[in-house]
Amino acid sequence: MRWQGQELGVPDAAALPGLEHLNGLVRSVTTPEFAGVTFHEVMAKSALNHVPSASAMPFDWTVNPYRGCQHACVYCVSPDTLVLCADGRQRRIDELSIGQEIIGTQQKGDYRRYVRTRVLAKWSTRKRAFRITLADGTELTASGDHRFLTDRGWKHVSGTMSGLGQRPFLTTNNRLQGFGLGGRPALSSSRTGEYRRGYLAGMIRGDGMLFHGTYDDGSRRRAIHRFRLALADSEALDRTRALLADEGISTRTRPFTPATDARRAMTAIHSDRRTDIETIERLITVPSLRTRSWHTGFLAGIFDAEGSCSRGILRISNKDPEVLQLVEEALTVHGIPHVTEPPHANGVRSVRVTGGLPERQRFFGLTEPAITRKLSIEGTAVKTVADLRVVSVEDLGVEIDMVDITTGTQDFIANGVISHNCFARGTHEYLEFDTGRDFDSQIVVKINVAEVLRKELARGSWERQPVALGTNTDPYQRAEGRYRLMPGIVSALADSGTPLSILTKGTLLRRDLPLLQEASASVPVTIAMSIAVFDETLQKLVEPGTPTTAARLETVRAATEAGFRVTVFLMPILPHLTDSIPAIDDALRRIKEAGAARVVYGALHLRPGVKPWFMRWLEREHPELVSSYLGLYPGASAYAPKGYRSWLAKRVRPLLRVHGLGGQAEDDSPPRGPVPGLAARSQVVTTSRGRAAAAAPAMLF
Numbered sequence: 001m002r003w004q005g006q007e008l009g010v011p012d013a014a015a016l017p018g019l020e021h022l023n024g025l026v027r028s029v030t031t032p033e034f035a036g037v038t039f040h041e042v043m044a045k046s047a048l049n050h051v052p053s054a055s056a057m058p059f060d061w062t063v064n065p066y067r068g069c070q071h072a073c074v075y076c077v078s079p080d081t082l083v084l085c086a087d088g089r090q091r092r093i094d095e096l097s098i099g100q101e102i103i104g105t106q107q108k109g110d111y112r113r114y115v116r117t118r119v120l121a122k123w124s125t126r127k128r129a130f131r132i133t134l135a136d137g138t139e140l141t142a143s144g145d146h147r148f149l150t151d152r153g154w155k156h157v158s159g160t161m162s163g164l165g166q167r168p169f170l171t172t173n174n175r176l177q178g179f180g181l182g183g184r185p186a187l188s189s190s191r192t193g194e195y196r197r198g199y200l201a202g203m204i205r206g207d208g209m210l211f212h213g214t215y216d217d218g219s220r221r222r223a224i225h226r227f228r229l230a231l232a233d234s235e236a237l238d239r240t241r242a243l244l245a246d247e248g249i250s251t252r253t254r255p256f257t258p259a260t261d262a263r264r265a266m267t268a269i270h271s272d273r274r275t276d277i278e279t280i281e282r283l284i285t286v287p288s289l290r291t292r293s294w295h296t297g298f299l300a301g302i303f304d305a306e307g308s309c310s311r312g313i314l315r316i317s318n319k320d321p322e323v324l325q326l327v328e329e330a331l332t333v334h335g336i337p338h339v340t341e342p343p344h345a346n347g348v349r350s351v352r353v354t355g356g357l358p359e360r361q362r363f364f365g366l367t368e369p370a371i372t373r374k375l376s377i378e379g380t381a382v383k384t385v386a387d388l389r390v391v392s393v394e395d396l397g398v399e400i401d402m403v404d405i406t407t408g409t410q411d412f413i414a415n416g417v418i419s420h421n422c423f424a425r426g427t428h429e430y431l432e433f434d435t436g437r438d439f440d441s442q443i444v445v446k447i448n449v450a451e452v453l454r455k456e457l458a459r460g461s462w463e464r465q466p467v468a469l470g471t472n473t474d475p476y477q478r479a480e481g482r483y484r485l486m487p488g489i490v491s492a493l494a495d496s497g498t499p500l501s502i503l504t505k506g507t508l509l510r511r512d513l514p515l516l517q518e519a520s521a522s523v524p525v526t527i528a529m530s531i532a533v534f535d536e537t538l539q540k541l542v543e544p545g546t547p548t549t550a551a552r553l554e555t556v557r558a559a560t561e562a563g564f565r566v567t568v569f570l571m572p573i574l575p576h577l578t579d580s581i582p583a584i585d586d587a588l589r590r591i592k593e594a595g596a597a598r599v600v601y602g603a604l605h606l607r608p609g610v611k612p613w614f615m616r617w618l619e620r621e622h623p624e625l626v627s628s629y630l631g632l633y634p635g636a637s638a639y640a641p642k643g644y645r646s647w648l649a650k651r652v653r654p655l656l657r658v659h660g661l662g663g664q665a666e667d668d669s670p671p672r673g674p675v676p677g678l679a680a681r682s683q684v685v686t687t688s689r690g691r692a693a694a695a696a697p698a699m700l701f
Helices: 193-207 234-246 274-283 292-306 321-333 356-367 424-430 449-457 479-483 486-495 507-520 536-542 549-561 581-593 611-621 623-632 642-658 680-686
Strands: 025-030 038-042 048-050 061-063 082-084 090-092 101-108 111-134 139-142 147-150 153-156 208-216 221-231 252-257 266-271 307-310 313-318 338-340 349-353 390-407 411-414 417-420 442-446 467-469 500-504 525-530 567-573 598-603 662-665
Touching: 038 479, 048 449, 082 101, 101 411, 139 390, 193 208, 193 221, 193 234, 193 274, 193 292, 208 274, 221 234, 221 274, 234 266, 234 292, 266 274, 292 307, 292 313, 292 321, 292 356, 313 321, 321 338, 321 349, 349 356, 390 411, 442 479, 449 486, 467 486, 486 500, 486 507, 500 507, 507 525, 507 549, 525 549, 549 581, 567 581, 581 642, 598 642, 611 623, 642 662
Parallel strands: 038 442, 061 467, 467 500, 500 525, 525 567, 567 598, 598 662
Antiparallel strands: 025 038, 048 061, 082 090, 082 411, 101 111, 111 139, 111 390, 147 153, 147 417, 208 221, 221 266, 252 266, 307 313, 313 349, 338 349, 411 417
């Protein structure tokens, strides 16, 4: 057994690829009192974990003495790496969810081609960062173990020519495969008002109809004002309707033409209000001073209206010389190469984007057209036109949070180049672990964590910032009864003058209450108890293996009697299961009776990696609720919609007042700082402990 991240000695040449440095293991232990659980005792090289400044977590430092089974994920990239999705759009890798369709590659005949695949798994880790810079300006940040496809096969980011570290690795002038980002923005900065007006100008000038006239029915003459936009693609029609609404213009929708064997059905939005028509005319007037954002929106609108991308050729066609001139101008402003083709017999001319797939992808990433069918590169052969030669590979000298995924094709497109996916799944199976139940049954124990922590706290650079315990795995889980790591951690923090907070579901906290009382005399100590479900039957289903609600309430009572103002995290509240007024009222009554001072509440989160497990449990235990949950958490959505959260707040807040409890929604928590229960948001959102115990979603709570 070898564990990534505890690098105390020399690499192990006999290890599986990616596991060469996992030599911190002391021993693996099984005992009768913990049937079915294996403890892997490791020597930690660090104890304090720093939360990146960009994180939304309300704390800066954590200590996690225990870890569920962590996959040996060494093939990883920076969270802001852009991944090409099946709908043609690029999204950050940390925003992807399991099951999401993306683009990978496969060898088909003589060519490797871009194909549709799915995200099968997603991991996060912390690794030393390397920056790879390509000749076209594309930059990637990845671990040294990550692999990219080059003209000479797959190569790691770093390696050596001989010795234990010998392996193929990137050198200058190696040429990566793909289309790159060109060192220029691949995603537009925002949909500003200028972008909105530019889009409307391109769309309505390209495909809309505006009319002012009169109609004489023999008895009187009437002024007629009409706007109509008819399209076969609902995405562009919906965007136009929404953008007009943003400008205060309401439109009606109606069928325009039915489908035939040769044509798709078309739908129209329209208005006959004079003030609306005049406003639209004003909006699509070409401004004398045209900003980059206006040009960007104009290109998106005119492409949705009059553009095509067929057999690798992107064209925008129109008869109007002014429209064509604006297209050329906008492309020039953004540095996108193009040519204007000779007119057809009907007078239509086309502006064609040149430069191959790299420039087409940059056009799509920059302008973000609405119609996804025009963006697909599925089936296109991988032919590297961009200059993707490696210019430099720089060791940044720091460890950063990284993310990787497993896909059906074993690769994905990262910042426009072909990247190998995470090796974790194969090595995990080799170690006879899986990604579900093993999180509960295979526990990593950092047996020297208190000793290492005390040394880190003694450094002159330590500023005694608050440290959160319980942000990933529970510090008072069952393993603590055997290893007793928390007393040493609490003492080290208190002796150094470092404030601490503890979030737990474990009743073992009561053992350390005298020590925590002593610590609170010298530093602020915050205690929070997580209690999500108050119905005994439901609690056993969703939180198998955790202490009962009654036992946790007794722990709250004991901590209160010891002089602590205890916060209870009533979260996540499960829609249709624990959100009724009687259920919430009963929970708050029992919390108050236990002596808690505050309550933090929040609706269920279904983060990537968690949602599939929860939905399978829901389908088995409450199939009648599946459709409702799909409506509340559609697609990749992780959070309950704002409307539900507001509805929930209207139920909870009056009951908090009735029971005399302080409280707040988790959404109200400040982003950082020593707030009561500051570890809670990470606990609820990020921990996956108990993921597959009894195939239930214990990792949510």
